Amino acid sequence: MIKFTNVFKAFPKGGLGLKDVSFHVAKGEFVFLTGHSGAGKSTVLKLIYADEPVTSGEVRVSGFNVAEISRREIPKLRRRLGIVFQDFRLLEDRTAEENVAFALEVTGAKSATIPARVMRVLTQVGLAAKARAYPPELSGGEQQRVAIARALVNEPTVLLADEPTGNLDDRATRGVFQLLRDINASGTAVLMATHDLDLVRQAPYRVIELRDGAVVFDSAVDEAKDQAAGT
Amino acid sequence: MKLIFREALLTFRRAPLLSALSVTTIAFSLFVIGLFGLVAVNLQQALRQVGERVEVVAYLLPGTPIETVTQSMKDIEAFPEVQSANYVTEDQALARARAELVEFHDVLQELEHNPLPASIEVNLKPGFRDADHASQVADRLKGFGFVDDVRFGRDWVEKLDWLRRIAAAVGLVVGAAFAIVAVIIIGTTIRMTVLQRSREIKIMRLVGATDGFIRRPFLLQGALKGLLGGLVAIALSFAACLAINRWLIEAAFFSREQALGIIGFGTLIGLFGSSTSVGRHLRRV
Numbered sequence: 001m002i003k004f005t006n007v008f009k010a011f012p013k014g015g016l017g018l019k020d021v022s023f024h025v026a027k028g029e030f031v032f033l034t035g036h037s038g039a040g041k042s043t044v045l046k047l048i049y050a051d052e053p054v055t056s057g058e059v060r061v062s063g064f065n066v067a068e069i070s071r072r073e074i075p076k077l078r079r080r081l082g083i084v085f086q087d088f089r090l091l092e093d094r095t096a097e098e099n100v101a102f103a104l105e106v107t108g109a110k111s112a113t114i115p116a117r118v119m120r121v122l123t124q125v126g127l128a129a130k131a132r133a134y135p136p137e138l139s140g141g142e143q144q145r146v147a148i149a150r151a152l153v154n155e156p157t158v159l160l161a162d163e164p165t166g167n168l169d170d171r172a173t174r175g176v177f178q179l180l181r182d183i184n185a186s187g188t189a190v191l192m193a194t195h196d197l198d199l200v201r202q203a204p205y206r207v208i209e210l211r212d213g214a215v216v217f218d219s220a221v222d223e224a225k226d227q228a229a230g231t
Numbered sequence: 232m233k234l235i236f237r238e239a240l241l242t243f244r245r246a247p248l249l250s251a252l253s254v255t256t257i258a259f260s261l262f263v264i265g266l267f268g269l270v271a272v273n274l275q276q277a278l279r280q281v282g283e284r285v286e287v288v289a290y291l292l293p294g295t296p297i298e299t300v301t302q303s304m305k306d307i308e309a310f311p312e313v314q315s316a317n318y319v320t321e322d323q324a325l326a327r328a329r330a331e332l333v334e335f336h337d338v339l340q341e342l343e344h345n346p347l348p349a350s351i352e353v354n355l356k357p358g359f360r361d362a363d364h365a366s367q368v369a370d371r372l373k374g375f376g377f378v379d380d381v382r383f384g385r386d387w388v389e390k391l392d393w394l395r396r397i398a399a400a401v402g403l404v405v406g407a408a409f410a411i412v413a414v415i416i417i418g419t420t421i422r423m424t425v426l427q428r429s430r431e432i433k434i435m436r437l438v439g440a441t442d443g444f445i446r447r448p449f450l451l452q453g454a455l456k457g458l459l460g461g462l463v464a465i466a467l468s469f470a471a472c473l474a475i476n477r478w479l480i481e482a483a484f485f486s487r488e489q490a491l492g493i494i495g496f497g498t499l500i501g502l503f504g505s506s507t508s509v510g511r512h513l514r515r516v
Contacts, residue, residue, distance in 0.1 A: 049437070051437075071442075072441075074436075075436075075439045075440060075441045076439070078436075078437065078438065078439035079438075079439035083437055083438075089430075089433075089434050089437065090434075091431055091434060093245050102435075102438065103438040103439070105234055106435060106438055106439055106440035106441075106444055107439055111233075111234075150438065154439070
C-alpha cells in the first residue's frame with residue numbers, strides 16, 4: 001500500500017528533512033506517525049501525496065512509484081488518496097456539500113451520480129443535516145468532518161491525516177478520531193500524523209516515531225523484535 | 232463544459248470588485264489603444280483623400296486630332312496604374328481657368344486667342360498614388376508623339392510619400408508601445424485574480440484536479456473579461472468620437488471590422504494573460 005525504502009529528503013534551502021526512512025503500511029492498517037514538531041511527520045505525508053519530490057530512495061504508494069512520478073500522474077495518485085489537514089483546507093465560499101462535490105467533479109465523475117454520493121458520505125461523517133452550511137458557520141470539529149467527507153468521497157484506499165485533531169477541543173478530537181477509526185474498520189488504511197500522545201495511547205494501533213527526520217521507533221518492528229528476544 | 236462555465240462565472244459573483252476592476256483596467260487600456268486607433272484611422276483617411284488628388288497631366292501639342300487622342304486614351308486607361316483618363320480640350324481649359332482664377336478674370340477676358348493647351352488628366356488607382364508610380368506613368372505618357380509635356384507635381388507627391396511613411400512608422404511604434412503596455416497592465420490584473428485564488432488552486436490540486444481542469448475556467452474567465460473590456464472600450468471610443476465631432480472636428484469612427492478587431496484583441500489578451508498567469512502559478516504550486 002505505502003512503502004518507503006531508504007528515503008532521504010533534502011530541502012533546496014538546506015537541511016535534511018528525512019534520513020534513511022523505511023517502513024511499510026499494509027492494506028487496511030491504522031498507523032500513527034508521531035514525533036515532535038519538525039520531526040518530519042508532514043514531510044513523510046507530503047512525499048506520499050507527491051507535494052515534495054523525493055531526494056533519494058523509493059516511495060511506492062498504491063502502485064505508483066512516487067520518486068519518479070510525472071507531473072501528469074500526480075492527480076491520478078491523489079485521487080487514490082484521501083488527505084485531511086489540521087487547518088481543514090475547505091473552500092470557504094462553498095457549502096459543505098459543494099466542498100465535497102468539488103472533489104468528485106475534478107475527477108470527472110458523472111454529474112448525475114454526484115449528489116447521492118455526496119449525501120452518502122456526509123451522512124457517514126454525521127453532517128447530512130448541515131450539508132448546506134458554509135464552513136464559517138460550522139464548528140472546528142464539523143469542518144474537519146466535512147474535510148474527511150471530502151477525502152472519503154472518492155473511496156480512497158489510504159487516508160492521510162496530518163494532525164487532524166490539532167485545532168480541535170477534546171470533545172471534537174474524540175469524535176473525529178472515532179470517525180477515523182470507523183473509516184479504518186471499513187477497510188481503508190489510515191496514516192495519521194499526530195503529536196497527541198493521549199490519542200495514541202487510546203488505541204492499539206501501530207506507532208512509527210520520527211525524530212530529526214529519522215525513524216526511531218516502529219511498534220511493528222520493535223514489538224516483533226521484543227517477542228523474538230522473549231522466546 | 233457546464234462546469235467550466237459555472238466555475239468561470241462563479242468568480243464574477245465571488246469577487247465582484249476585483250472582477251469589475253479587471254474589466255475596467257482592460258477597458259481603459261484598450262480605450263487608450265482605441266483613441267490612438269481613431270487618430271490613426273482619421274489620419275489615414277485624410278492622407279487617402281489627399282492621395283486622390285495625385286494626378287498626372289499630359290499637355291498635348293497644338294492641333295492634335297481628336298481621333299488620335301481618343302485612340303490613345305484607350306491605351307492609357309489600359310495602364311495597370313491608371314484608374315481613369317480625362318480629355319480636357321483647349322476651350323475647357325480656358326473655361327476652367329476663368330472659373331478658378333478669378334483674380335486673372337480681366338486678363339483672361341481680353342485674350343485674343345486661347346494660349347492654354349489641351350490635356351489628358353490621368354488619375355491613378357489607390358496603391359499607385361506615389362512619386363515612383365506617377366513618374367513611371369509620366370515617362371510612358373511622354374512616349375506618345377502628340378504629348379508636349381507631362382507634369383504631376385513631383386515635389387508634393389514626394390512630400391505626401393514622406394508623410395505616409397512617417398505616419399506608418401509612428402503608428403507602428405506608438406501602436407506597438409500602447410499594445411505592449413496594455414498587455415502588461417492586463418496581464419498584471421489577471422495575475423492578481425490568480426493570486427487571490429491561489430489557496431483554492433492549491434486545494435484543487437490536493438483533491439486531484441489536473442492542471443487542465445484548473446486552467447480552463449481561468450482561461451474562459453480571462454477571455455470573458457477581455458471581451459467585456461473590449462466592448463466597454465469601443466463604447467468609450469464611440470463616446471469620445473461623438474464628443475470630438477460635436478466640439479472639435481469631424482472625425483470618422485472605426486469600421487465594423489476594426490471595432491471587432493479591438494474587441495478580439497481584448498479577448499485574446501485576456502485569454503493569453505490568464506494562460507500565462509495561471510500556467511506560471513501552477514508550475515510553482
